[in-house]
Amino acid sequence: MSTPETTPVTAAAPATAPPVLEISSLCVDYGVGEGAVRALHDVDLTLRRGEVLGLAGESGSGKSTLAYAVTRLLSPPGVITGGDVRYHPREGSPVDVLAMTPQQLRAFRWQEVSIVFQGAMNSLNPVHTVRAQLTDVLKAHRPQMSRAERVERARELLSLVGISPDRLGAYPHQLSGGMRQRVMIAMALALEPEIVIMDEPTTALDVVMQRQILRQLVRLREELGFSVVFITHDISLLIEFSDRIAIMYGGRIVEQAGAADIYRDPRHPYSDGLLHSFPALRGPRRELTGIPGSPPDLRSMPSGCAFHPRCPKAFDPCGRRTPRLAPVGTDTGRSVACWLNDDDHDRRSGEK
Numbered sequence: 001m002s003t004p005e006t007t008p009v010t011a012a013a014p015a016t017a018p019p020v021l022e023i024s025s026l027c028v029d030y031g032v033g034e035g036a037v038r039a040l041h042d043v044d045l046t047l048r049r050g051e052v053l054g055l056a057g058e059s060g061s062g063k064s065t066l067a068y069a070v071t072r073l074l075s076p077p078g079v080i081t082g083g084d085v086r087y088h089p090r091e092g093s094p095v096d097v098l099a100m101t102p103q104q105l106r107a108f109r110w111q112e113v114s115i116v117f118q119g120a121m122n123s124l125n126p127v128h129t130v131r132a133q134l135t136d137v138l139k140a141h142r143p144q145m146s147r148a149e150r151v152e153r154a155r156e157l158l159s160l161v162g163i164s165p166d167r168l169g170a171y172p173h174q175l176s177g178g179m180r181q182r183v184m185i186a187m188a189l190a191l192e193p194e195i196v197i198m199d200e201p202t203t204a205l206d207v208v209m210q211r212q213i214l215r216q217l218v219r220l221r222e223e224l225g226f227s228v229v230f231i232t233h234d235i236s237l238l239i240e241f242s243d244r245i246a247i248m249y250g251g252r253i254v255e256q257a258g259a260a261d262i263y264r265d266p267r268h269p270y271s272d273g274l275l276h277s278f279p280a281l282r283g284p285r286r287e288l289t290g291i292p293g294s295p296p297d298l299r300s301m302p303s304g305c306a307f308h309p310r311c312p313k314a315f316d317p318c319g320r321r322t323p324r325l326a327p328v329g330t331d332t333g334r335s336v337a338c339w340l341n342d343d344d345h346d347r348r349s350g351e352k
């Protein structure tokens with residue numbers, strides 16, 4: 001594989017920044033009893049304060065399930081069957097997200113963590129103005145604010161995302177797709193959350209608009225200090241905008257590392273395949289070969305490493321035992337779940 005130079009637009013958050021969200025051994029099933037299928041297997045992931053963490057993987061790999069589970073927005077038949085999610089506020093002790101009461105969750109969402117969902121730009125209410133929709137969020141969560149203060153804050157939020165405050169009186173249909181998406185981001189930032197989760201936030205937009213919006217988001221996080229989990233199947237976007245990337249396959253994280261490291265030297269054959277599935281906008285061209293075959297069906301997951309039937313480098317242990325996500329060599333910032341990166345297959349046999 002070539003080793004092109006990338007110029008990430010992010011000013012990387014230090015690798016030593018304290019955690020803001022710690023996910024350990026998280027498991028999610030869809031359904032219960034005999035019909036249940038496991039959509040997340042023992043997911044370990046840490047989001048650090050101020051970083052942009054990219055989550056990549058083909059459709060069905062579990063990205064959205066992870067976002068819904070950590071915000072407790074998973075609806076039936078989705079069930080969290082194990083693991084731990086800890087939120088670290090700026091002050092005070094860590095909070096167990098999975099044990100939060102409905103009242104605590106209401107405060108947690110929007111104020112501490114907000115989500116921009118897939119297709120969010122179409123979820124603005126068509127019969128209400130931008131002003132009404134922005135001020136409604138403030139009214140619900142900051143009842144002490146006066147009407148004038150709410151409108152002022154709404155103006156400020158629009159400016160933050162690059163829309164003239166004159167557009168406060170506009171209805172969604174009077175705005176372009178890119179502007180509607182910016183309004184959604186403004187809403188997500190309304191209560192100054194510590195974490196913003198963006199699930200395929202820009203896929204409905206053209207490539208130039210997608211990048212403009214993401215560049216602005218990255219600038220805002222530098223200004224306001226929130227952390228971002230950015231979910232997409234397009235790894236080339238993540239390379240450009242993330243500090244760190246976690247790659248999911250079949251409900252597991254198979255590799256996580258700094259964005260530039262993954263780009264230059266992917267250690268999991270699936271990461272390598274993904275990198276050859278999307279055109280990179282920067283650096284020399286690389287051949288687009290894609291990944292043969294299709295993602296696994298949760299009802300009949302392959303034994304061992306779920307990627308082995310599609311993997312060009314599969315060898316003896318891959319079909320028999322599941323490799324665990326483990327640090328690679330002395331590179332403490334990177335972990336990979338692949339037998340190729342492990343000399344001691346027996347020790348790491350991953351029936352975790």
Ligand SMILES: Nc1ncnc2c1ncn2[C@@H]1O[C@H](COP(=O)(O)OP(=O)(O)OP(=O)(O)O)[C@@H](O)[C@H]1O
Pocket residue numbers: 030039057058059060061062063064065066076077078233298
């Ligand atoms: N309500 C549901 N009932 C049963 N299975 C589900 C349900 N929702 C999701 N799944 C399954 O869980 C797995 C993970 O889905 P998820 O939507 O989290 O993946 P994703 O990586 O976000 O995909 P996409 O990029 O298409 O959104 C998929 O196999 C999907 O079919």
